[in-house]
Amino acid sequence: MTIDDDTLLKARLRLPQHVVHRTFVAETVVLNLETGKYHGLNPTAGRMLDVLDCAPTVGDAAANIADEYEQDQATVTADLLTFCRDLLDRKLVEVVVAEGG
Amino acid sequence: MPRADERAGGFHAQAFGIRLVFQDDLDLPGLSPPLLTADLAGAPTKVRHAPEEIEDLWAGAGSTRTRTREILDGERLLLSVDHDADRGYLLRLPGIGTALISPDGLDVRCAPDADSADWQSMLVGQVLPLAATVRGLEVFHAAGLVRGERAYLLCAAQGVGKTSLAAHLVAAGASLLSDDVVALDDRLIAHPGAAVLYVRDPELRNLGPGPVPGLKRLGTTRGRAMFAVERPGRARPVGAIYFLERAGSGEPIEAVQCPTPIDLLGATFNLSVRTPARLAHHLELCGRLAERVLTFRVRIVPGRGAADLARTLTAHIDALETACV
Numbered sequence: 001m002t003i004d005d006d007t008l009l010k011a012r013l014r015l016p017q018h019v020v021h022r023t024f025v026a027e028t029v030v031l032n033l034e035t036g037k038y039h040g041l042n043p044t045a046g047r048m049l050d051v052l053d054c055a056p057t058v059g060d061a062a063a064n065i066a067d068e069y070e071q072d073q074a075t076v077t078a079d080l081l082t083f084c085r086d087l088l089d090r091k092l093v094e095v096v097v098a099e100g101g
Numbered sequence: 102m103p104r105a106d107e108r109a110g111g112f113h114a115q116a117f118g119i120r121l122v123f124q125d126d127l128d129l130p131g132l133s134p135p136l137l138t139a140d141l142a143g144a145p146t147k148v149r150h151a152p153e154e155i156e157d158l159w160a161g162a163g164s165t166r167t168r169t170r171e172i173l174d175g176e177r178l179l180l181s182v183d184h185d186a187d188r189g190y191l192l193r194l195p196g197i198g199t200a201l202i203s204p205d206g207l208d209v210r211c212a213p214d215a216d217s218a219d220w221q222s223m224l225v226g227q228v229l230p231l232a233a234t235v236r237g238l239e240v241f242h243a244a245g246l247v248r249g250e251r252a253y254l255l256c257a258a259q260g261v262g263k264t265s266l267a268a269h270l271v272a273a274g275a276s277l278l279s280d281d282v283v284a285l286d287d288r289l290i291a292h293p294g295a296a297v298l299y300v301r302d303p304e305l306r307n308l309g310p311g312p313v314p315g316l317k318r319l320g321t322t323r324g325r326a327m328f329a330v331e332r333p334g335r336a337r338p339v340g341a342i343y344f345l346e347r348a349g350s351g352e353p354i355e356a357v358q359c360p361t362p363i364d365l366l367g368a369t370f371n372l373s374v375r376t377p378a379r380l381a382h383h384l385e386l387c388g389r390l391a392e393r394v395l396t397f398r399v400r401i402v403p404g405r406g407a408a409d410l411a412r413t414l415t416a417h418i419d420a421l422e423t424a425c426v
Contacts, residue, residue: 020381022388026359029366031384033377038366038384 003088003095005081009059012096013052013084019092021049030092039092044069048083052093058084113145116225117233117240117284118292118336119206120145129221131295131329144207146232148224152212155201158188170373180227182373190235190373192228200228206235222322225295230282230370234379238284238292239386240370243342245278245291246270247333248415249422251340252291254283255399256368261345262401265304268328269411271315275418276331282370289339289389296332299325307407340421341395342368343414348400353413357396365390395421 003011015021021030028046030039041049048065055061062080066073087093111124114132122145123129166185173179183191190202198213198220209232213220230240243254244267253275257263264280271277279294286292298316300308305326308316316328344357344364357364365387397417401410 018377020384022362022384024360024362024388024391027362029362029384029388031380033380036375036380038362040362 003085008081008084009062009077010057012055012057013061013087013093014096015049015053015092016094021046032090032092039090045083048080049087049093052080052084052087111147115141116292117229117279117282117294118238118286118290119143119229119233119236121229122147124149129225129295131225131297131332143236146207146209146236148209148211148229150212151201151210152199155191155199155210155212158201158210159185159191162188162191169375182231184373184375190231192231192373194223194227197223200224200231202228202232202235204235206232206237219323222297222299222327225297226281226299230284230294231373233284234371234374237382238286239383240282240284241368242281242370243283243368244280245283245294246275247278247337248275248418249340249425250337251422251425252278252283252333252337253340253418254291254342255345256342256364257345261347262304262307262407263345264298264300265307265407266345266411266414268298268300268304268308268313268316269408270415271298271330272313273411273415274315275415276333278333278337285339285386285390286336287386287389289386289393290336291339292336293333296330298328298330299323300328301325304407309408339390339394340418340425341397342390343397343399344368345399345401348402350402351400353400353402353405353410354417355398355400357398360391360396362387362391364396 018034019030019032021028023046026043028041028049030041051061051064052058055064058080062077063073065080066076111122114121116132118141120141124147162185166183168181169184170182178195181193189204192200196214197217198211201210209228234240241254243256244263246253246267255263255267267280277296277298278291280298282294284292284294316330319327319329321327369383
């Protein structure tokens with residue numbers, strides 16, 4: 001299922017219970033406990049994952065990251081949407097459905 | 102070979118961070134003398150001869166059993182591990198024997214092949230490390246040595262020269278946690294395995310023609326010379342990890358500023374236990390190692406022998422020990 005940009009920006013993403021991650025010095029490892037597959041993220045992607053996991057929506061995460069890295073928000077948003085789709089394809093994050101929604 | 106601590110009901114020992122009670126007359130190389138470590142938690146793992154029980158239990162294993170590990174030489178099976186949630190892990194070593202490790206790791210049923218001379222070394226080298234993993238330890242494919250107050254791990258792929266380097270470090274005064282498997286607990290304490298070095302022929306030639314100080318030859322098993330060495334009296338915190346690699350040239354030892362997860366994760370000895378809890382635990386422990394333990398690359402270059410490299414490494418370890426004090 002493809003999620004359009006607007007819907008994804010308003011969505012809340014979380015790491016599912018079967019996914020754990022651990023930050024190393026120069027890399028974050030994301031582990032899918034169901035498949036036993038390890039995924040490596042560079043420090044920026046690792047930070048994006050941390051922010052996504054806490055932010056109310058993907059759009060809020062983009063704003064936070066743009067602010068933290070002092071980057072143009074449109075660029076960060078585009079990068080983050082690509083990153084989110086990659087994580088969703090690999091089942092490393094899931095969309096949290098709002099109550100009643 | 103002296104026995105481990107003999108008491109009524111079997112003999113007691115400690116290895117790979119767990120207490121053990123052997124209920125049969127096994128002569129296990131390298132588990133003596135009993136260790137001084139008094140703080141190993143939990144009940145001992147019972148190790149006993151029970152071929153009929155293995156057959157009966159495993160015959161009832163359901164469709165949920167899965168093969169978690171297999172080692173082949175061409176089409177010949179050398180080792181397999183199957184998991185069943187209710188019955189545990191069945192480790193098969195064709196021509197050597199079979200062991201069934203209960204789901205909690207507290208019971209190891211053994212069925213050695215009648216004419217196998219290698220069962221006891223396989224029990225120590227494969228079965229007990231698997232039981233330790235089931236009980237919550239993490240086992241690394243490494244030679245572990247103690248010099249001074251801390252443990253030093255040598256990680257390398259097979260054939261790089263880990264064992265001959267370990268032998269020369271023992272000759273220079275180190276004691277041996279294990280030549281191939283080191284168990285770590287959550288505090289990053291390294292626990293002794295079996296104080297036996299198994300040296301293959303090419304590495305045996307590297308040791309030179311005469312007796313090597315600290316190594317007492319016991320015999321030969323599976324084409325490898327078996328040496329008894331001094332066993333550390335207790336578990337020790339990990340002082341550093343050395344990753345051995347073959348290289349064309351370069352400094353023999355180089356600090357690794359940012360150890361890569363793949364180096365640490367890939368150094369596991371145990372690929373058989375793939376439960377979510379164990380995978381998460383393994384990742385966390387490797388993260389802790391990356392944060393808290395110094396890591397180095399050791400280059401094995403043509404023309405630099407194991408004895409020469411052992412001298413360099415001994416000096417390096419001694420400098421770390423001095424810095425720690």
